[in-house]
Amino acid sequence: MSRPIGIAVSFFILIGLAAGALSADSSKISKSLVLGALFGIVLQRSRFCFLCHTRDFFSNRDVRGIAAILLSLGIGTLGYHVLLTAWLPDPFSGRLPPDAHIGPAGPLLAFAAFAFGVGMAISGSCISGHLYRLGEGSPTAPFALLGTLLGFGVGFLTWNILYVASIATTPVVWLPQHLGYTGWLVAQLGLLALLAALFAYFARSSTPREAGPDGNPLAQALRRIFVCRWPAAAGGAAVGVIAAVAYFQVQPLGVTAAIGSVARSLLANAALLPETLHGLDGFAGCRTALVSGLSPNGAFVIGLVLASFAAALTAGQFTPAWPTASQAVRGLGGGLLLGWGAMTAIGCTVGTLLSGTIAGAASGWIFLVASFAGVWLTLRLLPAR
Amino acid sequence: MISGRIISAALSLAVATLSAAAFAAPAKEPIVTYEWVQKNLDNPKVRIIEVSVDPGVYERGHVPGALNFRWHTDLVDKVSRDIVSRENFQKLIQGAGIDKDTTVVLYGDNNNWFAAWGAWVFHVHGLGEQVRLLDGGRKIWELKQLPLDTKAVEVKATTYALPEGKPNLRARLTDVLAAAEKKTDVHVIDIRSADEFQGKIFAPEGSKELSVRAGHVPGAVNVTWSKAVNAEDGTFKPAADLKKLYADAGVDGSKPIITYCRIGERSSHTWYLLTQILGYDVKNYDGSWTEYGNSVGAPVTNLAGTVWLGK
Numbered sequence: 001m002s003r004p005i006g007i008a009v010s011f012f013i014l015i016g017l018a019a020g021a022l023s024a025d026s027s028k029i030s031k032s033l034v035l036g037a038l039f040g041i042v043l044q045r046s047r048f049c050f051l052c053h054t055r056d057f058f059s060n061r062d063v064r065g066i067a068a069i070l071l072s073l074g075i076g077t078l079g080y081h082v083l084l085t086a087w088l089p090d091p092f093s094g095r096l097p098p099d100a101h102i103g104p105a106g107p108l109l110a111f112a113a114f115a116f117g118v119g120m121a122i123s124g125s126c127i128s129g130h131l132y133r134l135g136e137g138s139p140t141a142p143f144a145l146l147g148t149l150l151g152f153g154v155g156f157l158t159w160n161i162l163y164v165a166s167i168a169t170t171p172v173v174w175l176p177q178h179l180g181y182t183g184w185l186v187a188q189l190g191l192l193a194l195l196a197a198l199f200a201y202f203a204r205s206s207t208p209r210e211a212g213p214d215g216n217p218l219a220q221a222l223r224r225i226f227v228c229r230w231p232a233a234a235g236g237a238a239v240g241v242i243a244a245v246a247y248f249q250v251q252p253l254g255v256t257a258a259i260g261s262v263a264r265s266l267l268a269n270a271a272l273l274p275e276t277l278h279g280l281d282g283f284a285g286c287r288t289a290l291v292s293g294l295s296p297n298g299a300f301v302i303g304l305v306l307a308s309f310a311a312a313l314t315a316g317q318f319t320p321a322w323p324t325a326s327q328a329v330r331g332l333g334g335g336l337l338l339g340w341g342a343m344t345a346i347g348c349t350v351g352t353l354l355s356g357t358i359a360g361a362a363s364g365w366i367f368l369v370a371s372f373a374g375v376w377l378t379l380r381l382l383p384a385r
Numbered sequence: 386m387i388s389g390r391i392i393s394a395a396l397s398l399a400v401a402t403l404s405a406a407a408f409a410a411p412a413k414e415p416i417v418t419y420e421w422v423q424k425n426l427d428n429p430k431v432r433i434i435e436v437s438v439d440p441g442v443y444e445r446g447h448v449p450g451a452l453n454f455r456w457h458t459d460l461v462d463k464v465s466r467d468i469v470s471r472e473n474f475q476k477l478i479q480g481a482g483i484d485k486d487t488t489v490v491l492y493g494d495n496n497n498w499f500a501a502w503g504a505w506v507f508h509v510h511g512l513g514e515q516v517r518l519l520d521g522g523r524k525i526w527e528l529k530q531l532p533l534d535t536k537a538v539e540v541k542a543t544t545y546a547l548p549e550g551k552p553n554l555r556a557r558l559t560d561v562l563a564a565a566e567k568k569t570d571v572h573v574i575d576i577r578s579a580d581e582f583q584g585k586i587f588a589p590e591g592s593k594e595l596s597v598r599a600g601h602v603p604g605a606v607n608v609t610w611s612k613a614v615n616a617e618d619g620t621f622k623p624a625a626d627l628k629k630l631y632a633d634a635g636v637d638g639s640k641p642i643i644t645y646c647r648i649g650e651r652s653s654h655t656w657y658l659l660t661q662i663l664g665y666d667v668k669n670y671d672g673s674w675t676e677y678g679n680s681v682g683a684p685v686t687n688l689a690g691t692v693w694l695g696k
Contacts, residue, residue, distance in 0.1 A: 087444040089537045095458075098441035248445065248535075 003316055010310030017306055024299070031249045032296040036303025039242050039253070040132055044308040045225075045315070046235020048072075049129035050349040051120040053232065054375050063203035068236030070196045074189055075237050076358030079244020081185050084176065084360070091176035091184075099284045101252045102361035103346045106170035108162055113367040116341030116348065117374020121382060123147065123334025126349040127342060128255045130335075131301060135308030137320030143331025144338065145259070151339020152256075152263035152288075156273055162344065163278045172283075173362035184360050227315045243354055250296050252359065254351030255304070256342045257297040260288035263339070285346030285356075341371075415661030416520040416621060417490055419529060425490075426450055432487050432540075436460070436503040437494040437523065446533030448492065448519075448526060452481050452540065456499045456650075460506050468555075468671065474510045475547045482540030483515070485548075492519035492526070496611075496619045502653035505669050508660075509555055511548040518657060524619035554660075556643045556668035558676055558683075564643060565603045565684050571641045573605040574634070576655045577674070581647070582607040584687035594648050596678025600687030602645070606634045610651045613658055624662050631659070638665040645670040645677070 017037050024030035042048060046068070053065025080100075088097045096102055103109065120126045123144040125133060130141040130148070176184040215223070243253045267273035268290055281287060289295070312318040323331070342348040345367060347356065353371065356364025425431040426449050433451040435443045443453040454460060459477055460469050469477065483489060489507065493500035500522055507516040519526070526533075563569045580586045584600035601607070612630055613622055621627065636642060642665055646652040649671030656669040670677075677683055 086536050089539070095455075098444050251441070 006313035006316065006318065010313040013306050013310040013313075017303060020299075026296075028250050028296045029294060029299045032299040033303040035242060035246050035250070035253075036300035037307035038303075039128075039239070039300070040135065040304035040307035041311045042230075042235055042238040042242065043128060043132040043304070044135060044311040044317075046230040046232055046238070048232070048235040048239055049132075050126045050353070050371075051124065051129060051375060054372065055121075055379060057199060057203070058376065058379050061202065061204040063199050064232040066199045067196055068232035070192045070199075071233055071236035072239040072243070072354065073357050074192045075240025076243040076354060077185065077188050077192075077240075077360075079240065080247060080358045080360070081181065083244065083248055085181050091174075091181055094177075096172070096174055096177075096284070097359065099251055100247070100359040100361070101254070101285050101347055101351055101355040101364070102172055102174050102359055103283055103285050103352065103356065103363040104167050104170035105173045105362040105366050106166060108166040108170065109345050109352075109363055109366050110370040112341045112344035113352070113370035114341075114374040115337045116345065116367075117371035117376075118378045119151075119334045119337025119339075119341055119374075120349075120371065121334070121375045121378035123331050123338060127259070127338055128304070128348070128350045130338075131255060131304050132308040135305050135310075135318075136312040137318050139321045139323035140327045140331040143323065143328045144335035147332040147335020147337075148256075148259055148339035148342070149263050149266075149335075150332075151336040151341070152260045152343045153267055153272075153339070154336070155260075155340045155343025156264060156267055156277065158340075159277050159280060159344070160274050163280070168279060175360040175362060188357075188360070226311075239354070240358070243358060247355070247359075252351070252355035254286040254297060254347055254355060255301055256348050256351055257286040257288055258295060258301045259339075260286065260343060261291050261295065261298075263343075264288045265291040280346075283346050286342070286348070286351035287346075288343075415517060415657070417517045418520055419525050419531065422448065422490060422492075422519055423531065430487055431490060432481060432483055433490045433492070433519075434481065434503070435493055435523075436491055436500040438499050439494060442494050442523070444535065446535055449532060449534040450538055451492075451534075452538055454481075454503060456503065460503055466672075468506050468509065471510060471547060471550060474506070475545075478512070478547070479543050479545055480540075482543055483512075484543045484545045485515075487515060489516045490519055491516060492522040494523045496524060496614060496654070497522035498650050498654055501657045502650040504657055505554065505653040505671075509551055511550040513551065513554075518661075521618045521620040528618055554656075554668055556645070556670035558670075558672055558680060560668065561602055561643060561645070561670050561672075561677060562683060567604070569641075571643055572636045573602050573643045573645070574631075574636060574652075574655060574659075575601045575605040575607050576610040576644060576646050576652050577601075577607070578609055579607060581674075582688075584689040584691050587691070587693070588647060592647065594675045596674050597693045598678045598685050598687070599689065599691045599693070600678070600685045601674075602677060603684050603686045605645075605686075606636060608634045608636075608655070610646070610654050613655065621658055621662060627658060628663060631663070636665075638663060642667040643670050644668075645673040647674045649673040 017033060021030040021033045024033065048068065050069060053069050056062040056065040084097050088095060124140055125144065127148055130144045133141040134145065179187060246253045264273060309318065345352050349371065353364055353367045357368060422433065433448050434454050435447050435451045436454045436456055437443055461467065462469060491500040491503050497518060500518060504516050504518055507513060561573065564571045564573050575582050578589065581588065582601050587599045588595050608631060613627055614620060615622060642659060644652040644656045644667060649669060652673060653669055656667050659665045659667045
């Protein structure tokens, strides 16, 4: 597609999204659509993806991506800290902040997050990454998302066994309940800074700078915004801000509730869904439900994919390709693990890792460490593409 | 010296009178309007409390200065099925800075269902004289696009000891059984939907609390709670309309009344208007259909003839 047509199409997509947001019956739907669109633009423009950022470090010792993830966690933590201290002044009251993604923190979560990490490395991205790449015409993303759907199905079928065996008695650990808000904030930001320093130590000493665009200053600025990749740190900072704003306005950030809900409904329609999913709907996290109309999370995902598509068109990065057999197999296989892991962990790298960690959930940190381990191990074992 | 004291006393009295006059007179009515609440947002003698069903609703924007009572944990006993104990309720209201001269205004989402239920709990524990309901609840506040606040509110705790409770505002299973078996002369009002009343369905879709029998208490009349409110803003209909609504169903207030629903919260809404607006003698049966419809041997009228098949 030629650039002018691409720009024209993306213009109409954004007009359509704005019209959708303005005409939505519920303010939660319209806010979710806008937040999803912003998230999609940020992910596409800065190539913010948990797997790619981690892989950049392993393959090139490029620390910028990892630093961007840590920055998103730091900024998100600061934003959440403001909200949590205002909404629940006493962290020791025994209550948890409303619908923050604080889940059971135990060995099963670590296992699910590890599987998720393996799935990321096999399929080439996390779920939010596949969603924004769908907008770039990625040949793998559709298979990975189909695999995710199937993985969610498997997750629903194994949930009851795992719930009774482990999750029911796993504690839900909220760090501010043990450290106080200030203690948590200091410890968390300190740990993030320490991790950043550690990765920086092992990184290549100088990372190549991308050449700036040519042309007059206005053309340069436009190219920097619409065509060149945004600095990873800008993407990380924006993700942190969007995460806090989303919690304030609608609900914590997450991308799997809508996908999981589709899987749950399909299973229910096929009479394969267990009649009761013990305890599942009582946990705060990326909640699934039988689909009945457009949910806020559904609107968020639609906004994400469409806005990423518009951003990719404008940048000339919409490059659809026919999938190869290997891409299809990797997508499906990796997606299966992504789906099962995200279902069992009640969220993915966005819903549990990001929205959990910045809310002070121990479950967020467990997901971070375990999924990182899964990625690391798989990248070491998997033949490079 | 003495005259100085008199003058200063007179002055402070005048200041107190003036500052009191700045607020509207404390409402004696059981329901207050959103305009009244707006005028009394800063009134230290008024404590506004949100009781909503959905968690996170209060935190993302509440009536400025309002506190939050969570019905799932604050207003019930967390272990046995019961309303909050007197001891815990006393702690709750002390922590909310409620004193003997405080006017408490409750409001909430879902047409004030749980706010009305909270108001009933206040009455049972003896604070009925002090509690009001914001007519229309969150619905009208949002509809009028009035300001919402997100800050948590800090209040000074009191040492207020609860006055004597009124446990007789609560109907027990035995009271309802006696009514069903015509051993007592009372009106029983089932405020659930017509489909539940007739026994076509066991519970509305998505309800987790269920009974293994469908239908209603023999002799009960069905006046669905929603008939008492204006659909557009959630406010109660005028008293004359309400009187007629229940009179048409055969309930005129000449006999004691028992209200029930599925878990006792929507019936509090009806209980509130019947006692507070119409002045009838009413008990709320908080065990409601989930207790009655599960009770072995309790007589049931099931017009639809639905049979429980364990599914």
